[in-house]
Amino acid sequence: MNSGVVMKKVKLKARTKENITACIFIAPSLFGTAFLYVLPCVLSIIGSVQNDGHFSGTENYTALFQNDAFRTALKNTVLFNATAIPLLMIISYLLAEFIRSLKSGGAFVRGILLVPVIVPSASVVNVWKVFFDDYGVINGLLAQLSLPTIQFFNSAFSIVMIVVIYIWKYCGITTLLFSLGLSTISSSVIENARLDGATRFHIMRKITLPLIVPTAFFVLLMEIICSFQIFRDIHLLFGRYPNEKVYFLQNYISNSYYNMNFSRLSAASVIISAITTAVLILAYLFERSHNFTE
Amino acid sequence: MKAIKKSHSKRVRKYLHYIIVFLIVSIFLFPVVYLIACSFLSDRQVHRALDFTGTEYKHIELIPEMFSLKQYYRVFFRSPEYLRKFRNSVIVTFPAVLIQVCVSSMAAFAFAKLRFPLRDKLFFLYVILLLIPVQVTLVPDFLIFGKLHLLGSYLSVILPAAFSALGVCLLRQSIGYISTSSIEAARVDGASYFRIFRSIILPQIKGSIIMLILLSFLDCWNNIEQPLVFLSGHDKIPLAVGLSGSDIFACGVMFAVPPFLIYLYGHKDFSGIFMSVDK
Numbered sequence: 001m002n003s004g005v006v007m008k009k010v011k012l013k014a015r016t017k018e019n020i021t022a023c024i025f026i027a028p029s030l031f032g033t034a035f036l037y038v039l040p041c042v043l044s045i046i047g048s049v050q051n052d053g054h055f056s057g058t059e060n061y062t063a064l065f066q067n068d069a070f071r072t073a074l075k076n077t078v079l080f081n082a083t084a085i086p087l088l089m090i091i092s093y094l095l096a097e098f099i100r101s102l103k104s105g106g107a108f109v110r111g112i113l114l115v116p117v118i119v120p121s122a123s124v125v126n127v128w129k130v131f132f133d134d135y136g137v138i139n140g141l142l143a144q145l146s147l148p149t150i151q152f153f154n155s156a157f158s159i160v161m162i163v164v165i166y167i168w169k170y171c172g173i174t175t176l177l178f179s180l181g182l183s184t185i186s187s188s189v190i191e192n193a194r195l196d197g198a199t200r201f202h203i204m205r206k207i208t209l210p211l212i213v214p215t216a217f218f219v220l221l222m223e224i225i226c227s228f229q230i231f232r233d234i235h236l237l238f239g240r241y242p243n244e245k246v247y248f249l250q251n252y253i254s255n256s257y258y259n260m261n262f263s264r265l266s267a268a269s270v271i272i273s274a275i276t277t278a279v280l281i282l283a284y285l286f287e288r289s290h291n292f293t294e
Numbered sequence: 295m296k297a298i299k300k301s302h303s304k305r306v307r308k309y310l311h312y313i314i315v316f317l318i319v320s321i322f323l324f325p326v327v328y329l330i331a332c333s334f335l336s337d338r339q340v341h342r343a344l345d346f347t348g349t350e351y352k353h354i355e356l357i358p359e360m361f362s363l364k365q366y367y368r369v370f371f372r373s374p375e376y377l378r379k380f381r382n383s384v385i386v387t388f389p390a391v392l393i394q395v396c397v398s399s400m401a402a403f404a405f406a407k408l409r410f411p412l413r414d415k416l417f418f419l420y421v422i423l424l425l426i427p428v429q430v431t432l433v434p435d436f437l438i439f440g441k442l443h444l445l446g447s448y449l450s451v452i453l454p455a456a457f458s459a460l461g462v463c464l465l466r467q468s469i470g471y472i473s474t475s476s477i478e479a480a481r482v483d484g485a486s487y488f489r490i491f492r493s494i495i496l497p498q499i500k501g502s503i504i505m506l507i508l509l510s511f512l513d514c515w516n517n518i519e520q521p522l523v524f525l526s527g528h529d530k531i532p533l534a535v536g537l538s539g540s541d542i543f544a545c546g547v548m549f550a551v552p553p554f555l556i557y558l559y560g561h562k563d564f565s566g567i568f569m570s571v572d573k
Contacts, residue, residue: 015409021487022410029401030416032457037423040434047434095318102311111561112319118557119326120516122537123546127325127332130343130352140351168322221425228427232518232534250519253429257523262433269430276425 041273047266060267070268072244073252076159078275080230080248084163085223089216092171096178097204110179113172121169125236132161153238158245165233170226174219181215182208217287224276329550331356332543333365340365340543365544376533376545383532383549385448386521387514390455394510395503398461403491405462406469407477417466423459428519436523450524451532455514461506468502469495504560512553 048060064070095113099106116124131137132152139149152161185208193203231250234242240258242251249272256265332343335358343352369376404410405417431454439450472495480490496503521535533549 018408018487019410022404022408022413025404025408025487025491026401026416029397029457029462032397032453033420033423033459035438036435036454036457037426037431037459038419040431040438041423041426043434043437044430098314102315105315109315109318112322114557115326116322118512118553119329119550120512120534120546120553121518122516122534123550124325124329125537126344126542126546127329129346130328131325133346133352135346135349135351137352137354140353143351168325171322224425228429229516231429232516235518235522250427250429253432254519254522257433257436265433269427269433273426273430276427277422280425 044266044269047263048270051263056263060263061271064264064267064271067264069247069255070252073247073249074271076245076247077249077272080159080162080246081224081227081279083159084166084230085220085227087163088167088170088174088223089219091167092174092219093178093212093216095171095175096182097208099175099179100182106179110172110176113175115172116169117172121233121236125233128161128165128233128237154243156245158243162230162234162246166227166230169233170223173222173226177219177222178212178215181212181218185211213287217283220283221280224279326550328354328356329543329546331358333547334358334361334363335365335543336360336362337364340540344540344542365541366548369541369544369548373539373541375536376539376541376548378529379531379533379536380548382448382530383515383534384552386451386455386517386532387511390452390514391507391510393452393456394458394461395506397457398506399465399496399499399503400491401462402465402469403495405466407472407474407495408487417462420459420462424463428454432519432523435520439524445524446530448525448530451514451517451520454520455510455517458510458513460509460513464506464509465499465502468499472498501560501563504556504563508553508556508560511556515553 049058050056051059099109102109129136133139134149134151134153136152138152142149150157152158190203190207193207198206228250231248231254234246234248234251235254238246240251240255249268253265253268253272256268332340332355335343335355339355339359343355405413435450435454436445439445444450444453476494477490480494485493516534517532518534521530521532525531533545537545537549539545
């Protein structure tokens with residue numbers, strides 16, 4: 001009886017000790033995060049419903065949606081994400097499948113694919129300028145084949161250029177993630193299916209694709225994080241005021257910053273976060289309903 | 295007959311594989327090869343490549359008319375602004391990476407292996423923060439740093455990068471794979487939590503830590519948004535923002551060297567993480 005109480009006391013003591021240690025371990029990170037990330041986010045949300053220090057409800061939001069520059073930015077951002085993200089996912093999945101089918105040299109190809117991730121945007125931006133200029137290498141090729149040339153820097157093709165750069169840059173990471181996901185699918189299952197006479201396409205559709213859904217969710221996460229960074233390339237290629245086809249929400253926010261319009265800016269930030277969160281929740285629900293691994 | 299046909303199709307497939315590998319390698323490597331080649335071109339060729347006003351189509355010139363180190367010479371000895379910006383990049387990046395690794399490995403250990411109230415809710419917060427674009431916190435950060443008189447100082451760029459949520463999320467994942475029983479055994483033997491962290495956890499997550507070093511280094515090295523807003527108009531601008539002029543190819547190569555060195559150094563270690571891929 002007595003020893004039971006002592007045991008309980010020792011356990012309780014160990015528990016508090018664990019709690020205190022945990023607090024010490026997370027304190028620096030938590031402090032920095034709260035101060036540099038959580039507080040700013042809260043300030044953004046508060047700022048978005050205020051005007052000159054007064055509560056103004058949804059006024060900033062309605063003003064935003066009536067603003068042409070904002071609408072263009074929103075449209076372009078949605079268009080970019082709706083094309084680039086699925087495209088990158090398909091390409092990197094196919095690449096991962098291809099690398100898996102290689103007998104040797106898979107590690108080599110993966111290493112090569114990672115090179116664009118390592119090279120800073122600022123370093124290659126001039127290569128892109130030489131390639132995509134009105135009289136650049138690509139247009140030179142098109143002219144030689146007597147095809148019409150494309151003004152990449154000043155037409156609807158600007159967004160194509162950005163999508164190409166985005167895929168080129170981040171394909172390595174996503175392919176790596178898919179390779180990891182594919183490696184967890186046991187090859188005996190696939191072997192059995194093949195012996196039962198399933199075609200390659202069948203195996204892909206019925207076995208690998210359903211099993212890869214959790215990985216695909218993670219890849220989506222990564223792609224969204226990377227898609228924020230495409231602003232850097234746009235800034236380097238076009239400067240502060242890109243043409244209206246590649247005028248993204250991030251540009252809008254940066255420019256509102258230069259115009260010192262804080263309330264409008266906060267509202268735009270909240271919208272950008274809301275969209276990302278909504279996409280992720282949808283993807284998460286999709287993953288839940290298609291998750292066969294559990 | 296059938297066997298011959300089969301081996302024939304096998305060979306065709308093998309060549310097809312080689313062709314696809316060649317295509318992949320050339321697409322993903324070519325811009326980088328071109329960048330390096332351009333850094334050795336003669337001034338006349340570089341001028342031709344960078345002249346965007348002409349009406350003559352550019353050609354890809356990989357082989358220099360005259361192998362020239364002039365660009366590198368100018369970057370290193372003749373134009374101090376390149377080196378100054380490079381130094382600024384170093385000053386901004388190294389402390390950020392160091393703080394990020396120390397702080398997030400500790401927090402990740404607590405999140406993965408210690409029990410405390412609100413643990414999972416707090417971690418969920420980190421995951422959400424990971425998905426918030428940098429522009430959202432840019433302006434509030436500007437206001438906060440303004441109050442603290444940190445605007446225009448390197449700290450205003452270092453701090454947000456040092457406390458990004460990436461490290462905690464990444465390292466918690468890999469610490470999660472370490473078996474809890476080894477930690478409990480060490481506890482029974484009287485080891486303190488700090489000792490466990492140092493002697494059991496850290497050696498086992500070396501690969502992930504190097505991966506984190508590379509990722510946070512890249513993030514900070516390429517950072518444009520924050521220096522643009524917090525440091526503009528000062529002589530503290532890092533190279534990612536201020537890479538311009540006539541020697542951009544050589545300077546671009548120089549700028550790409552540090553991340554490449556980290557990648558080459560850590561290559562073996564984080565291929566350990568992906569060991570299972572190659573089976």
